[in-house]
Amino acid sequence: MIVVTGASGHVGRALVDQLLAQGAPVRAVTRDPDKAGLPAAAGTYRADLAADDPGPLFDGADALFVNLAAGGAPTCVRLVEAAAAAGVPRAVLLSSAGVTGTAEDADNAIAHMHSVVEQAVVASGMRWTFVRGGMFATNTLDWAGQIHASGAVRGPNATSVSAPVHQDDLAAVAAAALLDDTGTHDGAVHHVTGPEALTPPQMLDIIGHAIGRHLRYVELTRPEALAAMTANGVPEPVADAILDWSNADPARTGVVSDAVKNVTGRPARTFERWVTDNVEAFRR
Numbered sequence: 001m002i003v004v005t006g007a008s009g010h011v012g013r014a015l016v017d018q019l020l021a022q023g024a025p026v027r028a029v030t031r032d033p034d035k036a037g038l039p040a041a042a043g044t045y046r047a048d049l050a051a052d053d054p055g056p057l058f059d060g061a062d063a064l065f066v067n068l069a070a071g072g073a074p075t076c077v078r079l080v081e082a083a084a085a086a087g088v089p090r091a092v093l094l095s096s097a098g099v100t101g102t103a104e105d106a107d108n109a110i111a112h113m114h115s116v117v118e119q120a121v122v123a124s125g126m127r128w129t130f131v132r133g134g135m136f137a138t139n140t141l142d143w144a145g146q147i148h149a150s151g152a153v154r155g156p157n158a159t160s161v162s163a164p165v166h167q168d169d170l171a172a173v174a175a176a177a178l179l180d181d182t183g184t185h186d187g188a189v190h191h192v193t194g195p196e197a198l199t200p201p202q203m204l205d206i207i208g209h210a211i212g213r214h215l216r217y218v219e220l221t222r223p224e225a226l227a228a229m230t231a232n233g234v235p236e237p238v239a240d241a242i243l244d245w246s247n248a249d250p251a252r253t254g255v256v257s258d259a260v261k262n263v264t265g266r267p268a269r270t271f272e273r274w275v276t277d278n279v280e281a282f283r284r
Contacts, residue, residue: 001060002178003027003088005049005079006067008036010138011094014171015065016042024179029057029070050075058086063178064126066093066117073113077120084124091126092177093117094170097134097191097255098245108244109237129177129185133170134193134255135162137274140203142232144281147207152216156225158201160246161254163193166269166277169260176263190259195268197254203271210275211282222247 002019006012007028019026020041030036033044045057050071058064064083066076080091095118098111105111114132121128143153173192177185198206201217208215220228222243229239245253260268275282 001025001027001043002063002065003029003045003057003061003083004065004067005029005070005076006065006094007038007042007044008032009067009069010136010167011133011170011174012065012067012069013038014167015174018168018171018175019178022175022179024175027057027061049079054079054082055086058083058088061086061088063090063092064088065174065178066091066121068094068113068117073116076117080117080120080124080126084126089127090129090178091121091124092129092131092174092185093121094174095130095132097132097193098241099132108241109235110241110245127183127186129174129180129187130189131170131174131177132189132191133165134191134257135164135253136170137164137166137194137271138278140164140207141278141281143204143207144284147211147213147215147282148284151213152218153200153204154218154220154224154228155200156220156222156243157246158217158219159199160248161197161199161250162245163195163197163254163256164203164271164274165192165194165260166271166274169194169264169268173259173263185263190263191255191257192259193255193257193268194274195256195260195270197250197256198271206272206275207282210272210279 008030026042028042096114105115204215
């Protein structure tokens with residue numbers, strides 16, 4: 001039995017589907033099963049991991065997928081400790097490419113929250129794998145409202161680069177690690193990216209081509225971008241970390257890895273493929 005936290009999110013839902021397709025029993029954790037729309041074949045488990053005792057979650061569990069979207073770093077640390085105490089042998093963590101494993105992580109809110117959970121996983125004694133995702137292609141769903149309203153997306157640093165990764169690829173790497181019975185992925189850190197480094201205007205051009213519209217990227221100053229992000233509910237330390245990443249050395253942010261191909265045997269999906277899979281979100 002594989003316990004999947006954050007099962008109704010983009011990566012978690014893709015992971016549930018892929019594990020079921022491979023015949024693995026799944027316990028999908030969600031706060032609201034009625035709204036989650038999870039497959040009937042998944043054993044849905046109602047829980048608020050930030051408040052509920054996680055112990056019963058691990059009855060008969062062989063592996064745990066840890067996703068900070070399920071409740072943040074302190075909740076995930078408590079979850080990992082409970083899993084280890086229950087005798088769960090394996091944990092796979094969806095982490096961040098921003099983690100460096102150095103003192104630098106303490107100065108970046110996103111890297112810090114993920115590194116704290118990474119440390120807890122290592123300390124747990126479970127067999128572990130980290131899936132350090134680069135920029136999630138799903139982040140561009142935040143542009144949909146601006147695209148609908150005006151065809152212009154306002155954001156920071158038009159020359160920044162990243163290699164957006166499809167949630168199905170993140171899920172595929174995680175599934176391979178969760179189902180590994182050879183030890184191949186024990187102690188592995190997979191840096192998972194898409195196959196091409198793109199600027200925000202280039203991503204926007206791909207979306208525009210898919211929906212038949214000319215779209216514009218309007219660059220904001222850092223203070224303008226910070227104000228816009230916090231007004232939309234992004235905590236200021238997280239917004240600062242995102243802006244730091246957008247201004248970081250392109251040699252770091254634009255890294256393209258072979259992790260998807262190395263783990264799954266097939267190339268990573270392109271951003272164009274992701275847009276095709278999600279095009280209706282931008283057409284509405």
